[in-house]
Amino acid sequence: xxxxxxxxxxxxxxxxxxxxxxxxxxxxxxxxxxxxxxxxxxxxxxxxxxxxxxxxxxxxxxxxxxxxxxxxxxxxxxxxxxxxxxxxxxxxxxxxxxxxxxxxxxxxxxxxxxxxxxxxxxxxxxxxxxxxxxxxxxxxxxxxxxxxxxxxxxxxxxxxxxxxxxxxxxxxxxxxxxxxxxxxxxxxxxxxxxxxxxxxxxxxxxxxxxxxxxxxxxxxxxxxxxxxxxxxxxxxxxxxxxxxxxxxxxxxxxxxxxxxxxxxxxxxxxxxxxxxxxxxxxxxxxxxxxxxxxxxxxxxxxxxxxxxxxxxxxxxxxxxxxxxxxxxxxxxxxxxxxxxxxxxxxxxxxxxxxxxxxxxxxxxxxxxxxxxxxxxxxxxxxxxxxxxxxxxxxxxxxxxxxxxxxxxxxxxxxxxxxxxxxxxxxxxxxxxxxxxxxxxxxxxxxxxxxxxxxxxxxxxxxxxx
Numbered sequence: 011x012x013x014x015x016x017x018x019x020x021x022x023x024x025x026x027x028x029x030x031x032x033x034x035x036x037x038x039x040x041x042x043x044x045x046x047x048x049x050x051x052x053x054x055x056x057x058x059x060x061x062x063x064x065x066x067x068x069x070x071x072x073x074x075x076x077x078x079x080x081x082x083x084x085x086x087x088x089x090x091x092x093x094x095x096x097x098x099x100x101x102x103x104x105x106x107x108x109x110x111x112x113x114x115x116x117x118x119x120x121x122x123x124x125x126x127x128x129x130x131x132x133x134x135x136x137x138x139x140x141x142x143x144x145x146x147x148x149x150x151x152x153x154x155x156x157x158x159x160x161x162x163x164x165x166x167x168x169x170x171x172x173x174x175x176x177x178x179x180x181x182x183x184x185x186x187x188x189x190x191x192x193x194x195x196x197x198x199x200x201x202x203x204x205x206x207x208x209x210x211x212x213x214x215x216x217x218x219x220x221x222x223x224x225x226x227x228x229x230x231x232x233x234x235x236x237x238x239x240x241x242x243x244x245x246x247x248x249x250x251x252x253x254x255x256x257x258x259x260x261x262x263x264x265x266x267x268x269x270x271x272x273x274x275x276x277x278x279x280x281x282x283x284x285x286x287x288x289x290x291x292x293x294x295x296x297x298x299x300x301x302x303x304x305x306x307x308x309x310x311x312x313x314x315x316x317x318x319x320x321x322x323x324x325x326x327x328x329x330x331x332x333x334x335x336x337x338x339x340x341x342x343x344x345x346x347x348x349x350x351x352x353x354x355x356x357x358x359x360x361x362x363x364x365x366x367x368x369x370x371x372x373x374x375x376x377x378x379x380x381x382x383x384x385x386x387x388x389x390x391x392x393x394x395x396x397x398x399x400x401x402x403x404x405x406x407x408x409x410x411x412x413x414x415x416x417x418x419x420x421x422x423x424x425x426x427x428x429x430x431x432x433x434x435x436x437x438x439x440x441x442x443x444x445x446x447x448x449x450x451x452x453x454x455x456x457x458x459x460x461x462x463x464x465x466x467x468x469x470x471x472x473x474x475x
Contacts (some may be wrong), residue, residue, distance in 0.1 A: 011066075011363045013231075014307060016239065016262040017163055021365055026230050027260065032068045033225040034060065035259075036233040037217055037242065038120070040077040041101035042086040045108055046282035047297075047312060048268035048275040052235050054298050055265045055306040057114040058411050059233075059366050065410050073224045074117040075217060076102055078124050079200055079210055094200050098122070108285050111294040113412045119224050123216040127202045130211045130219040133253065134191045134204075142252040143191055146182035148207030150192040152214075155185055157248040163262060164240035189245055191215045214245035221258075222250060232259035236266055236307075237274070266309040275312065283312070292317050295414050299324045302368040302411055323376070327408065330379045331415045333386050334401040344393030352400075354378035358407050368411060375407050430461055434470055 012021040026032050036056050039045060045053070056074075063070050078098035087094045102122075109116075123130075134150055137143035142156045154160050154168060161167055171187050180186075190212035195201035201208045211219075221229060227250075234243060243262065250258040267274040275282045288297060291314070300320035304310045354374045361370035382400050385392065408415055433456050440449040456463060456472070463472050 012365060013261055013263065014365045015260075016264050017259075019165075022261070024261065026068065027228060030068055032063055032070045032231065033073075033229040034063075034070055034231040034233070035073045035075075035217070035221045035225055035229055037235075037238055038074045038076050039101070039105055040080050040082060041098050041105065042080065042082040043101060044104050044284040044286055046275060046284050047288050048235075048282060050108070050112060050285045050288075050297065051268050051301045051310065052265045053109055053114050054112055054301040054412075055368075056233050056263075057112075058302055058368055059231075059263070059306075060115065061410055061412055062362050062366060070118070071225060072118045073221065074120055075220050076105075076120055076122045077213065077216060078102070078122045080213065084199060095124075098124075104286075108289075111289065112285075112298050113295070113414060115412075121220040121224060123211065123220075124200075126216070126220055126223065127211065129223050130215055131192075131202075131204050133219045133222065133249070134211075134215060136253050137191065137249065140252060142248075144184065145206050148192075148194040148209065149182055149190060150206055151183055151188040152191055152245070152249060153184065154187040154189070154248065157252055159251065160248050161244065163247055164244050166240060166244070189214060189241065191249075214242055215249060217242070218246050218249040221246075222254075227254040227258075228256050229259050231261045231263060233263040233265070236264040237276075239264060263306075265306050266304075269309050269311050272311060274309075288317075292321065296321045296324055299372075299413060302413075303372055305365075305367055305369050307365070323372075324413070327375060327379055327404075327413070328415055330382050330386075331401065331404055334382060334397055334404070337386055337392075338394055338397035338401060341392060341394040341397055344395065352378060352381055352403065354381065355403060355407065358410075362410070371407070371411065375404070375413075378404060378407065430456065430459065430472065434463070434472060438470065 011024045013024045014020065015022045036052075039049065060070055060072055076098070079094060083094050083097050087097045090097065134143060137152065138145065138150065141153075143150055143152050145151075161171070168187060192204060192206055192209055192211055192215075194207040194209040199210070201210060221232070232243070232246075239262075247258050269275060270281045270283075273279065273281060285297070292300075296317060297320075300317050301310075303320055303323075310316075354377045357374035357377065358371045361367040361374060364370075378400075382404065385396075385400065405415060433452055437449050437452040437456070440446070440452060453463060461472050463470055
């Protein structure tokens with residue numbers, strides 16, 4: 011399996027630090043708002059990566075943090091006249107609910123910054139002792155010039171960064187590129203005791219402390235959005251490697267941005283849609299399918315048209331699966347039947363082995379669907395196991411990507427089910443009485459409800475258009 015490593019800017023053969031075990035960390039939400047659809051892409055992408063690694067038999071220890079103390083959270087708490095803890099609890103709960111709807115597996119551990127303050131303080135203390143950090147009036151800064159490898163992930167040179175820094179350097183900094191590890195609390199802000207001041211940690215140090223605590227000095231995969239390469243991941247490397255003296259992560263994976271009008275979607279720009287807003291118009295499984303339809307490293311343009319196309323594509327796969335189930339139920343047994351494997355599974359796995367290319371993997375699924383539909387259209391009746399083998403293959407490939415094949419309906423759809431069944435029964439009675447005009451009228455009434463009827467030897471089947 012080859013994975014594109016941001017550190018090396020090329021695909022490399024993946025070998026875990028420990029046989030059959032993978033330590034994986036991704037940077038989660040700063041919880042002051044509902045996740046937007048761009049955040050959803052990040053969660054879905056790394057869930058698909060994790061699912062594929064699990065399929066390959068790896069024991070994946072997956073850590074994904076929540077940043078639950080931050081300037082934005084403090085501002086939100088003031089706006090809503092509540093505590094920062096209440097804001098964090100509210101949006102952690104909404105994020106978890108959204109991830110369940112997106113069929114994202116729960117992380118092994120979801121550490122929260124406020125619950126890891128002792129570990130953060132210990133790491134900062136170690137950085138000061140090793141000469142990589144310094145304190146000034148209660149604020150602790152990381153000294154960028156002390157870390158020789160600074161800029162190796164982003165390919166930025168410190169001299170260029172310094173030249174582009176503001177002329178008015180923050181008071182207390184020795185270098186304009188130095189960044190905060192610990193800051194004193196302002197009046198009425200949440201605070202914790204430390205050797206330097208009553209205050210709170212900076213953003214970057216949180217992830218270094220949490221990754222080190224839950225995964226150790228070195229990890230296999232560190233992931234996040236492409237916007238985190240600099241400065242967040244660059245600073246994580248500087249902090250962690252200064253203490254451990256080891257390479258922090260073997261592979262750095264970064265998810266491309268979701269764009270709106272070809273501009274990066276972000277809360278700071280205000281050009282975003284929350285996941286919940288999008289889910290009001292499109293089913294959760296359609297959104298997931300859409301977010302996996304492009305290669306994870308590439309930017310994706312968010313449009314309603316793209317989601318409508320994804321809805322049609324997913325419907326095609328689900329309809330194929332439903333038709334397979336019916337064919338399997340009605341087919342005869344044949345003990346002598348030998349399964350003939352298609353080539354599409356091979357194409358699927360080749361795509362996933364090549365840097366988790368879900369776009370090509372989905373193409374392989376569509377090719378399998380095409381082959382299945384050709385078989386279903388064949389007038390020849392195949393043995394039950396023939397249909398079962400194809401169904402199991404389709405379910406396996408979709409399952410690896412977390413694509414659910416069960417039909418999804420709105421509450422209104424479900425409420426109409428009894429009415430539809432009653433109309434179908436009435437149509438059956440009219441046909442039995444040779445009242446074909448009434449049977450046709452009922453069929454037209456059912457069609458007007460968006461329902462397609464199929465008369466088969468096994469009875470009437472129906473589905474939504």
